[in-house]
Amino acid sequence: MDSKRPLSSEMKKRPFETDLSLGQYKARTVMIFSFVWGITLMILLFFLTDAPRVIPLITKSPQVDLVMYKDLYVQDRWSGVEADLTNDPTVHTYWCGNKIFRFEDYLSLLSVLRVLRPAALIFHYSTLPQTDDDNYHTWFSELRQSVPNLVLRHTYQGPRCGSREVLAFGLRQLSKEGGVYLGERTVLTRELKEAWSRNLYYYNFRRLDLSYDVSQGFIFSKSGFPENKIDDIVNEIVASNKTCSTPDEFDSQPAKLHSYSDLNPCLVLTESLYPRDVWNSTARSGELARWLYYGRRGRQEVSQGRQGEDLIPLVSHMVWVTDNKSEEFQFLHYLSALSALHVAGFEKVFVHGELEPKGFWWDKLGQENVTFVKIPRPQTVFQRELKKPAHQTAVLQLNILFHHGGAYQDRDVIWVSKLPEYLRRYPAVVNLDWARRGEWPEVINMGVALAKPNADWLKYMLQTLRHYRADTWDFQTMPYKVYEQHPDSLFIDRYLQVICYKGICHPAWQTDYQRERDDFQPIINYNWRSARAFHFILPKPPTSLTSPEAIKEGFGMFAEMGRMILEKSGQADCIR
Numbered sequence: 094m095d096s097k098r099p100l101s102s103e104m105k106k107r108p109f110e111t112d113l114s115l116g117q118y119k120a121r122t123v124m125i126f127s128f129v130w131g132i133t134l135m136i137l138l139f140f141l142t143d144a145p146r147v148i149p150l151i152t153k154s155p156q157v158d159l160v161m162y163k164d165l166y167v168q169d170r171w172s173g174v175e176a177d178l179t180n181d182p183t184v185h186t187y188w189c190g191n192k193i194f195r196f197e198d199y200l201s202l203l204s205v206l207r208v209l210r211p212a213a214l215i216f217h218y219s220t221l222p223q224t225d226d227d228n229y230h231t232w233f234s235e236l237r238q239s240v241p242n243l244v245l246r247h248t249y250q251g252p253r254c255g256s257r258e259v260l261a262f263g264l265r266q267l268s269k270e271g272g273v274y275l276g277e278r279t280v281l282t283r284e285l286k287e288a289w290s291r292n293l294y295y296y297n298f299r300r301l302d303l304s305y306d307v308s309q310g311f312i313f314s315k316s317g318f319p320e321n322k323i324d325d326i327v328n329e330i331v332a333s334n335k336t337c338s339t340p341d342e343f344d345s346q347p348a349k350l351h352s353y354s355d356l357n358p359c360l361v362l363t364e365s366l367y368p369r370d371v372w373n374s375t376a377r378s379g380e381l382a383r384w385l386y387y388g389r390r391g392r393q394e395v396s397q398g399r400q401g402e403d404l405i406p407l408v409s410h411m412v413w414v415t416d417n418k419s420e421e422f423q424f425l426h427y428l429s430a431l432s433a434l435h436v437a438g439f440e441k442v443f444v445h446g447e448l449e450p451k452g453f454w455w456d457k458l459g460q461e462n463v464t465f466v467k468i469p470r471p472q473t474v475f476q477r478e479l480k481k482p483a484h485q486t487a488v489l490q491l492n493i494l495f496h497h498g499g500a501y502q503d504r505d506v507i508w509v510s511k512l513p514e515y516l517r518r519y520p521a522v523v524n525l526d527w528a529r530r531g532e533w534p535e536v537i538n539m540g541v542a543l544a545k546p547n548a549d550w551l552k553y554m555l556q557t558l559r560h561y562r563a564d565t566w567d568f569q570t571m572p573y574k575v576y577e578q579h580p581d582s583l584f585i586d587r588y589l590q591v592i593c594y595k596g597i598c599h600p601a602w603q604t605d606y607q608r609e610r611d612d613f614q615p616i617i618n619y620n621w622r623s624a625r626a627f628h629f630i631l632p633k634p635p636t637s638l639t640s641p642e643a644i645k646e647g648f649g650m651f652a653e654m655g656r657m658i659l660e661k662s663g664q665a666d667c668i669r
Contacts, residue, residue, distance in 0.1 A: 163578065165206060165239050168388030174208060174381075176284035181212040182313075183272040187262055189254040189308070194222030197278050197362040199232035203385040204281040205273065206240060215244045215266070219251035227531030257327055259308045260298075264323045267294075267314040276309040278362040279337060282381060285358055289313055298330055299337040299361045309361045310337050337361045340378040367534045368577045393580045397518035398545075404517035405543050408499035409433040412489050413446030414470055414482045421452030424641070425634035426504045428658050430463050435662035437508035437625070439500065445493060446470075461662075474558045484563065490539065491555050498546035505629045506541055506590065507638075509654055510622060516543060516586060521550040523572065524589035527599030528610045535607075537572040540628040541590040550575065550582040590626045593635070600624065621650045641667035 184205045188194075205211060222233040237243060252258030263274035275281075276298065288295040298310025307330055318326070337359040338346070346356050360378065371382040372393040384390045398404070411429065413422075433439045442463045444450065447470040471479055471488045479485050490501050500512075516522050526538035544551055553575045576583050587601040599606055600619045608614075621627070629635060637647030637655065644655035645668040659665050 163235065163239050163386065163388075165203075165388070168207060169384065169390050171384060171390065174283050174384075176209050176286055176289075178209070178286060178289060181210060183213045183215060183270070184209065184211040184275060185215045185217060185263060185266040185272060186275045186277075187251065187259060188216060188218040188220075188222060189251065189259060189277065191220045192223060193225055193230050194233035194236075195230055195365065196232055196368065197364075197366050198222075199236060200362065200366070200382055200385050201275065201278050201280055202236060204279075205275055207385055207388075208281045208284060209273065211242070211273070213242045213244055214240060215246050217246050217248055217251070217262070217266070219248060221245075225532045227533060229530075229532040229534075255308055257307060257331070260327050260330065261323050263312065264314075264326055265320065267312070267317060268320045268323065269317050271314040271317045273314075274312050276307075276311060279309050279311055280360050280362060280381070280385070281311065281358065282338075282343065282356055282360055283358055285313065288358075289315060294318065294326070296330055296333070297335045297337050297357070297359050298333070299359075307331055311359055339363050340376070343378050344376045346377075368580070369534060372580050395519060395581050395584045397515070398520070402518075403545065404514070405519070405522075405545050406497070406499045407438065407440045407512075407517075408497070409437070409439040409442045410490075410493050410497070410499055410501050411442065411444045411504050412486045412493075412501075413444055413448070413450050413504070414486045414489070415448075416482055418448065422450040422455035422458075423452075423634070424454055425507075425629070425638055426450075427454035427458060428507050428638065428655065429502060429504055430458055430461065431662040431664070432508035432626075432658045433500070433502060434461060434463075436510065436658055437500075437512045439512070445489060474561050477561045478563075479561075480563060484561075487539070488558065490542070491551055491558075494542060494544045495547060495551040495555060498544055498548070501539070501542045501544075502626070503540040503628060505633050506626050507629075507654060507658060508626045509657070510625050512543075512625060516584070516589075519543075519584040520545050520582060521548040522584045522586050522589060524586055525601045525606075527592055527594075527601065527606050527608060529607050533573065535573060537576060537585075538590065538592060538628070539572060540592070541626050543589075548582070550579060553579055553582065586625075588623060588625050590628045591621070591624045592628045592630060594630045595632070596635070598627065621654070627654065644668050 186202065202214065202216075206214065224230050224233070237245075248262075252262045259276075263276070266272070267274055279299075285295065292313075293316070294312060294314040296310060296312035298307045298312075307327075310330075312330070336357075338357040338361070340360055340362065343357060343360040356377075366382070368386060371379045371386070374380070374383070380390050383393060387393055411426075430442050430444075433442050440462065442461070443466050444463060445466045445468045447468065449455075449465045449467070468489065471485050471492075473479060474488050479488060494501050502508075522543040523537050523539060524541065526536040528536070530536050554572060557575060576585075591598050591600050593599070594610075595613060597613055597615060598621075599608070599616060600623070602623070603616070603619060629638075635651045637643050637649065637652040641659070644652050644659065647655070656665075656668060659667055
């Protein structure tokens with residue numbers, strides 16, 4: 094067959110193309126246009142409708158997954174506060190705006206979970222809650238990982254924040270089957286079984302500066318209502334004088350102590366709140382907040398061991414992990430070990446490491462009760478690779494203290510006073526850092542730590558390493574979060590260590606001890622002998638502690654510390 098022969102008219106037609114009459118062509122055009130228009134309409138309705146839709150968000154949340162979260166299945170029984178309803182209601186709430194989900198928001202939702210024990214908590218939102226840049230406000234992640242019956246439900250074109258539309262939106266969720274709608278930062282304070290059984294619907298809302306803002310409060314609806322009644326109910330609520338208390342108003346209500354039956358059924362959290370604010374609060378609202386977060390009404394504070402119980406052992410641990418195999422044991426490290434033995438009063442110092450330290454000052458420690466313990470450098474934690482020496486040291490520190498107890502001290506720490514026995518009665522002891530860190534109320538520095546073997550707080554700390562990631566190490570090992578969740582497992586001793594950074598030392602017992610990292614104003618009017626230890630972050634070491642000669646010729650408190658350590662350890666000849 095000749096391949097160059099011209100194609101016939103039939104063969105010139107495109108694949109699947111056939112001859113169409115004018116009528117057939119019009120019919121096919123109309124069909125295609127109808128199909129395209131239908132798809133377009135469906136897309137427009139998807140994006141413009143106000144109807145809520147459930148979408149999977151576990152991998153899309155801007156908050157991080159946590160290993161620390163509260164056990165909501167544990168709580169003290171509280172008659173008059175916990176509800177005993179025949180049917181567990183469904184609770185709806187609406188998250189309005191692009192903002193951070195704070196502790197006050199968490200307490201609000203915990204109140205319906207603890208008080209009502211709902212069948213489901215449906216969290217409506219247009220934009221998911223955010224966390225801060227330093228990952229302190231992870232309360233929404235905690236909520237997601239603590240509440241199995243939490244439902245995240247997205248709604249497009251949600252109601253305007255602070256408007257009557259928000260209340261109308263909440264009422265629409267209740268119109269079919271009833272349930273509970275909870276406004277922002279609203280805390281239920283007691284059960285409302287009687288109101289639930291006697292009323293078709295029951296509500297309390299707090300009026301803000303704008304009379305039309307009814308976004309804070311709650312409404313119970315027993316069996317739903319027609320949607321055409323929503324506007325009437327909104328108007329009724331706006332005109333009502335039934336309100337929610339502020340914490341101050343709630344605390345001052347003249348009800349008998351621990352009797353909640355006559356109290357306002359709701360309060361609105363009007364100010365920022367942190368867990369530390371409620372640990373030892375004697376206010377009625379503080380007791381309620383403790384019960385909501387911890388499941389316990391009593392004060393959340395650590396206690397000393399009973400008479401006759403073992404104390405924290407009088408041994409101190411140092412860790413020698415370095416990538417520089419030629420690095421020598423420095424004079425400051427020598428002072429660190431000497432001060433632990435002869436100033437703080439520890440009976441023995443253990444230096445743990447993969448390679449034994451070397452150098453003149455290490456050899457000189459051979460005359461002291463100092464022992465090197467060979468231990469492999471940890472390469473992984475929970476099957477996750479540890480690359481940095483600082484991370485490997487932190488894992489060693491936690492494991493050593495958990496298994497053996499005693500003290501841990503960074504090798505740039507020197508002790509300046511004797512360790513008092515009363516501290517050794519606590520299960521674990523640490524101190525606070527001085528540098529402010531974004532939204533964090535406080536930060537713990539682990540450069541000096543005391544603990545009994547198998548201390549609960551160390552166990553909780555080790556559990557946080559299950560989700561270790563090198564890029565978020567500061568957060569994953571942030572001991573303050575563990576302390577927030579378990580304040581009864583740790584004692585904060587503000588005198589345990591004074592941290593020195595770029596020549597400025599920061600005693601944590603002073604009221605204004607927290608500063609920005611670039612604040613180099615000198616701190617005056619404190620007695621360095623009041624501290625138990627000094628921790629030199631930068632420079633290491635300070636000039637007057639670089640050698641015996643520097644101590645001998647130096648002036649100021651660092652030189653005084655050095656002379657005191659050498660004298661108490663019988664090494665005063667070095668500076669004469």
